[in-house]
Amino acid sequence: MTPDEIERLFTRDDGAYAFARWGRPVAPVVFGVDAATLGVVKGAFEAVSSLTGHPLAETDPELGSNCMVFFFRDWAELLDVRDLDRLVPDLAPLVARLKAAGANQYRVFRFDEAGAIRAAFVFLCMDDALAAQPAEELALAQVVQVMLLWAPGAFRDRSPLARAGQAVILRPDIAGVMRAGYDPVLPVQAGDRSHALRIFARLEASA
Known part of the structure; x- marks a missing residue:
């Protein structure tokens, strides 16, 4: 998943970047x-x-x-x-x-x-x-x-789930984003697009 793809997951219809976790x-x-x-x-x-x-x-x-x-x-x-x-x-x-x-x-x-x-x-x-x-x-x-506070259109065109044989699982790329988003080093809320780069860096480190 590229930084731009991660960014789109949290970019609202008005163009604002908005990430939040519990x-x-x-x-x-x-x-x-x-x-x-x-x-x-x-x-x-x-x-x-x-x-x-x-x-x-x-x-x-x-x-x-x-x-x-x-x-x-x-x-x-x-x-x-x-x-x-x-x-x-x-x-x-x-x-x-x-x-x-x-x-x-x-x-x-x-x-x-x-x-x-x-x-x-x-x-x-x-x-x-x-x-x-x-x-x-x-x-x-x-x-x-x-x-997570996903963008309203994050899964409009593609489900967060995938099939593995007969089982339905979470897509590996979405699972990676969720795991990275809950990294204690990252903030609980972010409104700057650079946050997507920080998630991307954690995905790369775990690859």
Whole structure:
């Protein structure tokens, strides 16, 4: 992966470079799935935690859970979730926009004073396209996308996943970027494109 390719992964539609990673252990909770699917999602979190070296936790001392994943059939269901409008401001207009756009997923991030990810909310409206994906594939893709602040178009044309025989795995180049992004030497937040060069240098060193 070249420095330019890494840069594009974190360059927003307005041209701004914006990287952030979690600054605290991730304490996930999943809503709207059965026990079997819950185990698959938790397994995806554990796999990505092992890859990046960033810890998971049972609870967050400030928020209880700081990474909430919601599975549902209709966007309007979110309006019935107790106190969610306190965690996600302007929830009703957001739901209306997403429903009108025919969206099937959305992620909301919150940040701390240092610019690190403090909390994240993942919304998955299980339309035919998402429902057709194997649970392992869907879970891994979502966890990957919530562990870093990727650009909105980072995976628009190419999934972060790949096939290895019958198994679905994280693409090696994306795995390398994630591992490098969590290097303790690098900042938890970056708005300068030179940050992409620092990730690239770590990829080269580990090659």
